[in-house]
Amino acid sequence: MAALISALHLVRGEQQDSELIHPTALAFDSSSNLFAADHSAETIFKFTPDGRRSVFVSGVRLSDGNGLAFDAANNLFVLSPSGKYHVGGTILKFSPDGTQSTFATGVGLPYSLAIDPSGNLFVSDWDTGSIYKFTPKGDKSVFATTEIAAKILACDQAGNLFAGVPLKHSIFKYEPGGTKSDFATGITTYALAVDKAGNVYVGDTGNTIFKFTPTGAKSDFAEVTTSRRSFAFDASANLFVVETFSGAISKFASDGAESVFLAGRPPPEQEEEAESETDSSTGLPDKYAKNYLIARSTISPNKKFAVIYPTSDYAQSFDAAKDYLVALESFRILGPLKTERPYHQNQSHGGLSAEWSNDSSVGLITLDSKWGPGDVLLVELRDGKLSRMTNILRKAHDLLLANYRKAKAERYNDYYDFIFIEDATFKLDGTNRVLIEGQADTTPNDLGLSDRAWRGYVAAIWDIPHARFTTTKVSGHRRKKREAEPDEAGMYAAKGEDKKSESDFEGAITDYTRALELYPKYTEAYRERGVAKASKKEPDLQGAIADLDRAIELDPDDAVAYAERADVQAKRKQYSAAIKDIQEAIDFDLVKGPYYSDLAWYQLFNRNPREAIAASIKSLEWSPDNAVTIKTNLAHGYLFDNQFDKAKAIYLENKDAKLPDERTFSQAVLEDFKELEEGGITHPDMEKIKALLSTETDAR
Incomplete structure (x- = not known):
């Protein structure tokens, strides 16, 4: 990443070798040398007081937050998240002198770092909302919990800790003993520092830097033009x-006078049509135009309906600000969105989108959160008016509630018992x-370190006209607690995953092997190394089986390991073993649809067409939105079970349909036939099906 840094900049009149790409943290040592963390470049730069720059360290994964701090002995402490996530x-x-060592590990999702005069380190964990305290010797304890993570920490000379929590619009003050008080409210803190006199300087979402005296009196310190x-x-x-x-660094004297320490990049030139691609208030009545924007991603096909959401400033100043479904022609509010956490401009980990029926009478509005969909709202319109709004995500949540309660699992946080994660899909079907x-999930970062973690799965169909579920599949279980792998092992495993995704299987095997040398009980490393061994140009199937055996030995509930071993067994033409393993995967995993489809395929090669039919039907029940792919195996099952008419009907009904990999159904069937024939699985009627499909396929 450091090689990406380019161009020239002036620092106090001197030409520099490079600009900062994505700086996220600043810290001074006792000699007034400034250190700047460039998150994207994975580099910490050092600036002398006269502006000369040098690289202090590079090739270090850096926190996206305020992750630099010096102690009294001029040791620099750096937050370094590990792993892909x-x-x-x-x-x-x-x-x-730049000598690197590891001070502490296992800090969750570290975001901000501060050091008090006694050398105690405080770290905010973005995932749990905890603030950890480390003594100078490295002893760790939970100092405080802010429920919603503190984005920025700072200490004063008296050892008081200040924690800015943007989502609570508050700055909390913690005395050295841990006593908490509200230092400031009504402010969304994104930058925070304390001077030697105990004055607290705060940057929020606006263009003003505020100054708070030690007693909390607030005043404007300086105006800025950028965040x-x-x-x-x-x-x-x-x-x-x-x-x-921009990468710029500004210097403010004690009276607020500003000067440039490091010039930044100029703002990019906007193309003429760019404005039309962004959300704007154009077309809104004056009453709403000042404080609301139209979400372009929610505009209906007929351009008559959309969602409007509050600007950052309005959301900050008015806690009750809401998102609204509106009619754009002859503007009117149709109704507020039924959500406890409305979206607002520049919201962190947020998003707003909508899917509409072709006639614009039904819409599915999604408000995204940190890990996945936060709310999904079904809106039904009649004669231009809102006839019904249903929180579909809440309905799906309630389907899982009994299973979650039965598991006696931990909560995700104080606000949610569990949340839907990224791959959850809510799709409008007409x-x-x-x-x-x-x-x-209750622990979406999937550390697996809690003995009360729970994961649930739901597959359901909501009948819009009748406002009820017609089909539901629900399951869930407590997940086993596992030992955390060392951070360095996790780093090598992440490298292996990246190389495997780029088909560099030999490189991936090397990295996974290094991870296992550091941590011999690393289940995922064994599993993924086995996959890499089976995937390389000259597959090592025996080695793959050995690795997958070890992964399953370490974690007998790892459904993915069983599924991967089934795939390797199928490559070895050991179909009975493959069937046994994929059935284990079905038993252990919550997402069963793809595994039933694999089971159907293995049953075909094992000359069990009726079992293939049964598995395909199960797969359709669990994954109805993947019906076209699943029906290839279903049709094959009917064909080999001598039910030609049923097979023919499916083949012809779907022949022009597209699969997710962009092949047509017909192309997939013909390729399946070739693979089946190579495996010795044939049927006289295969030629009839080929004749039915080949003409159409060739014509295309």
Whole structure:
């Protein structure tokens, strides 16, 4: 990443080698050298007081938050998330000469770091909302819990800790003993620093830097033109401010006078049509145009309906601000969206979109959250008016509730018992149905370290006209607690996963092997190394089986390992063994549809067409939205079971349909026939089906 840094910039009149790409944190040592963390470049730069720049360290994964802090001995502490999803974070320690060591591990999703005068480190965990305290020797304890994660931490000279929590629009103050008080409210904190006199400087979503006295009196300190990301004071009480998007660093004297320390990138030139691609208030009445924007992604096909949402400033100043479904022609409010957490402009981890029926009479509005859909609202319109609004996600949630309660699992947080995660789908099917399939979880980062974690699965069909479920499949279970792998092992496993996704299987095997050397009980590393061995140009199927055997030995409930071993067994033409393994996967996993489809395929090769038919029907029940793919196996089953008319009907009905991989149904069938014939599975009527499909396929 560091190689991507380019161009020239002036720093206090001197030409520099590169610009900052995505700076996220600033910190000063006792000699007033400024250190800047460039998240994208994975580099920490050092600036001397006269502006000369050098690379202090590079090739280090850096937190996207305020993850730099110095202690009194000029040791630099750095938050370094590990793994593909930035979990299991590490605190690195760099001595003044740059020597690196690991100070602490297992910090969850670390976001901000602060050090008090006694050398105690405080770290905010974005995932749990906890603030951890580490003594200078590295002893860890939970210092406080903010429920919703603190985005920024800072300490004053008296050892008080200030925690900015944007989603609560508050700054909390913690005394050294842990006593908590509200220091400031009604402010969305994105940057925070404390000077030697105990004054607290805050940057929020607007263009003003605020100054709070130690007693909480608020005043405007300075006006800026861009958003701030991190603050730091030098020994002379000058405030340095970094701006993420341009990479600029500004210097503010104690009287608020601003000067440029590091020039940033100019804003990109906007294409003429760009404005039309962004959300705007154009067309809204004056009453709403000042405080609301039209979400372009929610406009109905007939351009008559959409959702409007509040601007950042309005949402900050008015806690009761809502999202509204509106009629755009002869503007009128049709109704507020039924959600406890409305979307607003520039919302972190948020999003707003809608799917509509062709006639614009039914819409499915999705409000995204950190891990997946936060709310999914079904709106039904009649004669231009809202006739009914249903929170479909809440309905799906309620289907899982009994299973969750029976498991006596932990809650996700104080607000939600469990949440739906990223792969959960809510799909509008015309004006009559909503198709629902997905997982819900209490620990979506999937660390697996809790003995009360729960995961649920739901597949359901919502009947829109009758406002009820017509089909439901629900399951769930408590997940076993597992030992956390060391961070360095996780790093190598993440590298292996990246290489495997790029088909560099030999490189992936090397990285997984290194991960296993560091942590011999790393279940996922054994499993994924086995997959890589089976996938390389000259497959090592025996080695793959050995790795998958070990993965299952370490975690007998790992459905994915059983499914991968089934695939390897099928490549070895051991179809009975493949069937046994895929049935284990079905028993252990909540998402059963794809596994039933695999079972049907293996049954065909094992000369059990009726079992293939049964498995295909099960797969259709669990995954109705993947019907076209599943029906290839169903038709094959009928064909080999001598039910030609049923097979022919399915083949002809779906011959022009497209599969997710962009092949047509006919192309997939012909390729399946070739593979089956190579495996010795034939039937006289296969030639008839080929004749029915080949002409159409060739013509295309």
